[in-house]
Amino acid sequence: MEEIRRIKRELAYKGRIINIYKDYMALPNGHTAVWDFVEHKGAAAVVAVTKEGKLLMVRQYRNALERDTLEIPAGALNYVGEPKEQCAARELEEETGFRAGKLTWLMNINTTVAFCNEFIGVYLAEDLIPSRQHLDDDEFLNVEEHELDELLAMVFDGRITDSKTAAALMAYKLKRG
Amino acid sequence: MEEIRRIKRELAYKGRIINIYKDYMALPNGHTAVWDFVEHKGAAAVVAVTKEGKLLMVRQYRNALERDTLEIPAGALNYVGEPKEQCAARELEEETGFRAGKLTWLMNINTTVAFCNEFIGVYLAEDLIPSRQHLDDDEFLNVEEHELDELLAMVFDGRITDSKTAAALMAYKLKRG
Numbered sequence: 001m002e003e004i005r006r007i008k009r010e011l012a013y014k015g016r017i018i019n020i021y022k023d024y025m026a027l028p029n030g031h032t033a034v035w036d037f038v039e040h041k042g043a044a045a046v047v048a049v050t051k052e053g054k055l056l057m058v059r060q061y062r063n064a065l066e067r068d069t070l071e072i073p074a075g076a077l078n079y080v081g082e083p084k085e086q087c088a089a090r091e092l093e094e095e096t097g098f099r100a101g102k103l104t105w106l107m108n109i110n111t112t113v114a115f116c117n118e119f120i121g122v123y124l125a126e127d128l129i130p131s132r133q134h135l136d137d138d139e140f141l142n143v144e145e146h147e148l149d150e151l152l153a154m155v156f157d158g159r160i161t162d163s164k165t166a167a168a169l170m171a172y173k174l175k176r177g
Numbered sequence: 178m179e180e181i182r183r184i185k186r187e188l189a190y191k192g193r194i195i196n197i198y199k200d201y202m203a204l205p206n207g208h209t210a211v212w213d214f215v216e217h218k219g220a221a222a223v224v225a226v227t228k229e230g231k232l233l234m235v236r237q238y239r240n241a242l243e244r245d246t247l248e249i250p251a252g253a254l255n256y257v258g259e260p261k262e263q264c265a266a267r268e269l270e271e272e273t274g275f276r277a278g279k280l281t282w283l284m285n286i287n288t289t290v291a292f293c294n295e296f297i298g299v300y301l302a303e304d305l306i307p308s309r310q311h312l313d314d315d316e317f318l319n320v321e322e323h324e325l326d327e328l329l330a331m332v333f334d335g336r337i338t339d340s341k342t343a344a345a346l347m348a349y350k351l352k353r354g
Contacts, residue, residue, distance in 0.1 A: 015197065064292055112293065114194070115241055174329070
């Protein structure tokens with residue numbers, strides 16, 4: 001493949017959970033193009049399976065979609081480079097009130113490669129141990145339990161659209177289900 | 178669930194393929210929070226299956242990841258509200274040089290719901306008809322053919338991380354494979 005090379009990266013805007021940059025790119029045809037780059041520090045997400053084989057899901061309001069979504073538990077890293085497994089364990093406990101007796105890697109996801117480096121490590125949590133939910137100050141969500149096949153039906157008919165959730169549920173089905 | 182309400186949306190930055198806003202949110206605890214919102218006009222993507230049962234994939238450089246990725250063919254809508262199926266047909270032909278004799282809906286994806294409204298309609302293209310590749314001026318990519326099971330192995334071991342690609346390949350496997 002012909003070489004594409006970045007000449008310069010310029011900060012354009014600092015947000016709350018993302019920063020926006022202009023990437024000045026040298027293209028194989030001699031053009032210089034300015035491409036968007038959205039910087040995210042990374043995240044972890046968890047497929048959490050109860051003793052009864054049900055999955056713990058969270059329902060929350062998403063301002064970007066102007067509606068509630070049903071998602072697997074997930075959250076951003078506390079700092080760049082935080083071990084994803086540590087983040088997964090923390091977010092599971094904070095959001096659902098369960099600790100994972102067993103936590104294994106399921107898959108890695110880049111949510112939207114055309115303009116963002118957001119990377120999510122997805123883990124499978126088993127042998128759940130009741131603990132205590134402790135949400136962030138400005139975090140509001142409800143926890144629900146669902147059957148895997150019910151959730152997959154929601155992926156296939158468009159009721160669940162969140163990419164990490166759709167991918168993680170299907171990966172669990174294909175790898176373990 | 179307690180009500181979260183947007184008070185104001187303020188444009189913070191206009192990019193090439195995205196715009197960034199500050200959403201001022203009234204939270205159930207009485208706080209006002211400023212949340213990021215990244216506006217994207219939407220996209221379509223295609224699982225394209227050849228007569229031999231192989232899948233057409235594109236390999237291209239992604240500045241956000243600073244590396245090449247292997248993805249299903251995809252592209253942004255030409256305008257907000259463009260029918261996703263029309264976009265899918267166009268992007269398939271432009272990127273791979275094949276038209277779809279048959280194009281059916283496979284799934285819908287929101288790539289990253291925590292801050293972005295990007296929505297991708299994913300379609301299954303069959304009965305491919307040779308046509309002509311015609312890339313955009315500043316678009317550089319290579320087309321490859323792969324077996325589904327080879328691609329799924331790449332999803333499961335972390336070589337393919339693109340969320341739309343991972344989700345689409347697994348949905349095709351579970352729905353049709």
